[in-house]
Amino acid sequence: MNKRYQPQAFEQDIYNLWEKNKVFTAIKDKKKQPFCIVMPPPNANAPLHIGHAMFLTVEDILARFQRMKGLSVLLLPGADHAGILTQVVFEKKLAKEGKTRFDLGRKKFFKECLCFTLKNKEIMYDQFKKLGTSCDWTREKFTLDKDVSKQVLLTFIKLYKEGLAYRGTRLINWCPRCMTALSDLEVEYKEIKSKLWYIKYPLKDKAQITGQQRFLVVATTRPETMMGDTAVAVNPEDTRYQKFIGQTIKLPIVKREIPVIADNYVDPEFGTGVVKVTPAHDSDDWKVGEKHQLKVISVIDFNNRMNKNAGSYIGLKANDARAKIIEYLNRKNLLIKERAYLHSVGHCERCKTIIEPMVSRQWFISTTKKINIKTKDLKNLLKTDKAALKEFGSLPVKNKLVKILPKRFKKNYLDWMNNLHDWCVSRQLWWGHRLPIWYCGSNGLSSLQKQMNPKLAQKKQGCGHTMVTINKPKKCDKCGKKTTIIQDPDTFDTWFSSGQWAHNALGYPNGSDYKYWYPTSVMETGYEILPIWVAKMIMLSLFQTKMPPFHTVYLHGLVRDAFGEKMSKSKGNVVDPLKVISQHGADALRMALIVGASPGNDVSVGDDKIKGYRNFANKVWNIGRFIFLNLEKTNKKIPLYHPTLKGLKKEDKSIIGGLEKIISKITEHLENYKFSLAGELIYQFLWHEFADKYLEASKKRLEEKDPVVLAVLTHVYLTSLKLLHPFMPFVTETIWQQFPQAKGLLASSFWPKK
C-alpha cells in the first residue's frame, strides 16, 4: 500500500471490477423488495457539468444504500435527445461552417444530428462511470429508441381519442431564430431597457364646436405592431375617457377604423390610461380581443419581417420597421414624446432570441377538459370519477400519493398546477418525434407550415381531412383518395416525450421490467424543473399507467461556487467535474457535493472543499494502511470481533458503542434523504473518533501484542467502510479489496446492522 491514496491509479479498475461482477445488473427477485430510480435523462449534446455530477451522486448514494440493504435495485441510465436544445447546438455548429439546416434538408439534418447525439451519449455515459454511478448499463435507454418513440406517439393518439389533444389557432410564443412555437414554460423573461412611445391616435369625428381633429394618446413599447391594432381600450371607470367609449379611431398609417372599447384590464395609472389593442402580437390583447370579439390582424411573419398587412413597411425586419414608423409619426406630429422604460421581455430559453407572440395554428393538449375515469383503482386513488389532466397532476400530490421533498415545494407545485394553461406541443423543428398526424392533401397544413415547407405545400390537393394514427393511412378515411396523404411536418415538444419517461423507459406496457419496477421509487431532480417536467410526468404517467410514476420526488439544489455565486461561463467560475475527478478523484467530488447541502437548498463547492475531502479519502486510506501493516506484523491469530469476545476493554466497548450509534443514525438519515448529515457523521466518526482517539490509544496495546485491539480495529474499520461506501465508493472498495478479512465486493456486501 502506497503512502498516499492515488485515486487515478484505482478508480478505473474498480469500476471495471464492479461491471465484471455485474454488481449493478438488476435482478427481478420476487422475494426482494424492488427499488427503482429512472434517471432523469441528461441532454446528450454536451459534456457533463457539475449539475449532472450532483444528481448522479445523490441517485448513486440512494441506489447503493438500498442495494446494500438488500433491495432489488435498478438505477436506470438514459439520455434525452433534447429536441430544441440539441437542434440549437447543432445549428450553431453548422453556422460555423456557414450552413443552415435548410442547406442540409430534413433527412440529412436528422441523420447528422442523430450521429452527433449518439456520439455525445457515449461520451456522457463514460463520464457517468468516472463518477462511479452504479447504473445498470444493460438497460440503458434513449428517448429516440424505437419502442420508446412508439409509446410517445401512442400516448398522443390516446389523448386525441379522449378529446384532450386538439388543433387550434391561438396566440403562441414564436422564436424567430429557432423558427418554432414554444410552450409558455420555454420562455424566460428578462428586463430590457426600452422606450415608451406616446402616440396620437386621431378620432374619426371632429370636435362639434371647433371642427378640429381630436386625439387619444396611447403609450406603447411596440409601435411596429400598430398596423395590427384592432381597438383602443380604456378603463370603464376612468372619467377622463368615458365619453370616448364607443367612438371610432382612424388608425394612422393604414387609416383603418377601429373602436374605442372599455375593459378593466386597463390600468388608468399607467402611461396615458389608453392602450392600443393588438390581439395578433400580445397575449393580453389576445385575451381582450377574444372577450370583445375583435379582429385579429397579424403584421409580423414567422421570419420576423413585416407582412402584407403592414402596408408600405412590408418586408422590413420588425426592428427596422419600428424605427421607420417612429420617424414617420414624428414627421406627422403624431409622436408626443418618448421616455426610457424598463420592462420584461420574453426570450427563447434555448437561444436567447426575443420571442414574438404570433397567431398560429398548432396542436395543443388540453389540461382543463375533464374526462371520465373508467378504472376503479384510479377512481379510488384520485377519489373522483371525472378529472382533467391538471387534476391528474395535482391530485396525487394533494392526496400524498406523491411526496415532494423538501415539503415547501408542494405549495409551489400545487399553485402552479392550478394555473396551468393548455400546452402547445407541436414544434416546427426537425429533431424529435414527428407527429402521428396525417392530412388528406396539403390543404390540411396550416399557412405557417405551408410557408415553411414549400415542397410539401405543392403536394396534391385532398379534402383536408385529419387522421391521427401511428402508421401512414392507406387512404383518406373521408374521401377515400389514396395518393393525397401527407404527414404533419411538425415534431413534439421534448417534454412531451420526457414526460412519459418514467414508464416508457421501463418498457410500458408489457415489459417485464415495467411490471416488476413500476411504479418507481424516487424521482431525484433539480427544483427548477418541477413544473416543466415532474408535473408532466405525474400527469402523463397517471393518464397512461393509472398509477403515479413514483412515490417520492427529491429535489436537490443548485451547485454554486465557493462564494455562493451562480456558476457561469462568463464569470469563469465554472467547476468542471471531470477535471476535479482527474485531479482529486471522484470520491472527493462526491463528498464535496453532498456534505453541507440540505435538500432543496443550493450548495457552494470550491477547490478548498474538494481538497478537504480528498484529504479525507487519504485519511481513510491511511487508517486502512495502519491496520493492514499491523495485521501483517503480528504472527498471532486475530480473532473475529464479537460482543462476547474475551479481553475487551472499556475503550473497545466505547468505540463499538459509538459505531453502533452512527450505524443507526446514518441509516435513519439516509432513509430520510438527509445525505449531508449522514455524510458528515461518518466523516466525523472515522477521522475524529476512530483515528484520532481510538487508533492513537491502540498503539500501546499493539506494542504489547494485544490481539483483541486488532480485532476491534478491523471490525470498526471495515464496518465504517460499508457506511462510507455509498458516498465514497472508490476508495472504500479499493481498500476492501486489500483486506483479507473482507470477503467479496464491498459494493455487493450488506449494510451493517447494529
Add this chain to the structure above:
RNA sequence: GGGUUCGUAGCUCAGUUGGUUAGAGCGUUCGCUUGACAUGCGAGAGGUCACAGGUUCGAGUCCUGUCGAGCCCACCA
C-alpha cells in the same frame, strides 16, 4: 403585485419535532520533519445566531413587525 427561501465564526454552510456550555470544513495563531497519513498531529483564538417586540420555566429554532439578499410566478401596454 403574489409566493417562497435565506440572514449563525474571517469565508462557505450545518443545526432534523424549542431543552445542558451554539457546531463543521476552510482560513487563522502557537507548537510538532511522531515509522499509518504534513493531503498529517496536538493546543488555541474567533459568535449579542440581521434588528425590534411577543409566546414559553426555557427561543438560533415558534409568532408579529422592520431592514437586507436571493429565487419562482403574474395580463409592467
